[in-house]
Amino acid sequence: MSGYHPDDMTLMNYAAGSCTIPESLAVAMHLCFCHDCRQHVKNLNHLGGALLETIKPASTDDDAFESLMASLEPHAQSEIAQVKMEPTPSEKITQHFTNPLLRYLPTSLADLPWQRQTKEISKYDLTSLINVKGFQVALQKINAGAKVPKHTHKGFEYTVILSGGFSDELGVYHEGDFIARDASHKHSPTALQNEDCICLTVLNAPLKFTGWYRVLNPFMAWS
Amino acid sequence: MTTKKAVSMNDSTATNDAPDWGALLARVAENDDKAAFRAIYQHFAPRIKAYAINQGFSQHAEVLVQEVMTSVWRNAGKYSESLASVSTWIFTITRNQRIDILRKLNRTRAEVVIETEELWQIPTEDTTICSIQNLSTEKFVKTAIDKLPEEQMIALRKVYYEGKTHEEVAEELNIPLGTVKGRLRLSLQKLRVMFEDKEI
Numbered sequence: 203m204s205g206y207h208p209d210d211m212t213l214m215n216y217a218a219g220s221c222t223i224p225e226s227l228a229v230a231m232h233l234c235f236c237h238d239c240r241q242h243v244k245n246l247n248h249l250g251g252a253l254l255e256t257i258k259p260a261s262t263d264d265d266a267f268e269s270l271m272a273s274l275e276p277h278a279q280s281e282i283a284q285v286k287m288e289p290t291p292s293e294k295i296t297q298h299f300t301n302p303l304l305r306y307l308p309t310s311l312a313d314l315p316w317q318r319q320t321k322e323i324s325k326y327d328l329t330s331l332i333n334v335k336g337f338q339v340a341l342q343k344i345n346a347g348a349k350v351p352k353h354t355h356k357g358f359e360y361t362v363i364l365s366g367g368f369s370d371e372l373g374v375y376h377e378g379d380f381i382a383r384d385a386s387h388k389h390s391p392t393a394l395q396n397e398d399c400i401c402l403t404v405l406n407a408p409l410k411f412t413g414w415y416r417v418l419n420p421f422m423a424w425s
Numbered sequence: 426m427t428t429k430k431a432v433s434m435n436d437s438t439a440t441n442d443a444p445d446w447g448a449l450l451a452r453v454a455e456n457d458d459k460a461a462f463r464a465i466y467q468h469f470a471p472r473i474k475a476y477a478i479n480q481g482f483s484q485h486a487e488v489l490v491q492e493v494m495t496s497v498w499r500n501a502g503k504y505s506e507s508l509a510s511v512s513t514w515i516f517t518i519t520r521n522q523r524i525d526i527l528r529k530l531n532r533t534r535a536e537v538v539i540e541t542e543e544l545w546q547i548p549t550e551d552t553t554i555c556s557i558q559n560l561s562t563e564k565f566v567k568t569a570i571d572k573l574p575e576e577q578m579i580a581l582r583k584v585y586y587e588g589k590t591h592e593e594v595a596e597e598l599n600i601p602l603g604t605v606k607g608r609l610r611l612s613l614q615k616l617r618v619m620f621e622d623k624e625i
């Protein structure tokens with residue numbers, strides 16, 4: 203169970219479908235780890251359903267139903283396919299929420315073709331998979347005990363820890379934790395000692411490194 | 426069973442003698458039952474269309490209705506009462522299709538991008554939660570939102586149903602951004618407390 207969660211506002215924007223694709227990726231990733239937030243999103247979906255009932259209906263085109271009916275296939279075929287795809291009991295247990303990136307990664311996290319940033323930090327870029335202007339999205343790997351140079355954010359940064367953990371000036375974070383940082387924070391995360399830290403980072407503006415490290419700015423980013 | 430009627434709602438169709446939508450969906454899945462599907466369509470299509478119009482889909486409003494209702498037809502067999510009420514299920518489909526249509530309209534090339542369905546997953550498997558809990562949650566949510574002050578409901582509706590950002594809501598209601606955020610936060614806190622009190 204993770205200790206740091208998206209706030210209510212973020213979960214509501216997610217449930218309402220009014221957050222951006224990169225933000226929803228970060229939330230969805232956290233949901234894989236967090237029963238409480240899954241439960242809350244479920245409640246927020248119920249809220250959406252209840253609001254749908256109270257909306258003032260608009261009139262639809264007269265012939266819309268008949269033309270829709272004409273385009274629909276009977277169920278028989280797909281029904282058979284569905285029986286075949288019946289998941290095994292073990293799949294059922296883990297099917298609460300699946301890792302949204304699973305289908306898009308060529309291999310397991312450990313074997314990814316990580317792109318080295320420094321001796322101790324590497325990344326696997328996902329920006330093109332997400333493809334939303336102004337956002338950088340990546341998986342980030344920090345070697346056990348390594349420190350990320352101090353940086354500030356122009357926009358905001360979401361981090362979800364997929365394995366291991368890190369600490370910064372504000373706390374210690376573990377697997378599943380969802381960390382939101384905005385422009386007011388200046389931080390330097392350090393991976394915990396015993397294990398490499400792998401996380402998903404979503405960034406809506408380029409990072410600014412502070413101090414000596416600013417020379418790295420154009421070449422290296424935390425995400 | 427509650428007999429209290431919503432006082433603040435301007436629409437009165439959500440009464441207790443609503444049809445058993447779940448049973449109608451089952452008839453669609455099992456028998457391709459056109460009459461059952463028509464009943465579902467007649468209730469939900471005008472609401473989906475209103476949602477689409479509110480979300481700014483003027484020309485594509487009917488497209489969203491058709492996409493959602495096609496998905497409802499195709500996936501009728503996957504609906505499970507233990508996961509959500511039919512209106513919640515249809516809400517999640519509508520939300521996802523809306524996002525999907527917007528993404529397709531904005532796409533310039535045929536890139537491989539992450540699917541909307543991966544990001545907003547609609548559960549299809551019954552796991553461990555019992556069905557009675559979900560259905561009562563639904564009724565509970567309806568009574569819970571009736572308890573929220575109108576100004577909070579307006580803010581919630583604008584976020585959920587008009588896809589408005591908090592800034593846009595502030596501008597439209599001519600109130601400071603902080604007030605909008607405050608109202609939303611308050612309503613969510615209240616709902617969270619009500620949900621937590623209720624959780625088994």
Ligand SMILES: [Zn+2]
Pocket residue numbers: 204206207208232236237238239240
């Ligand atoms: Zn959580």
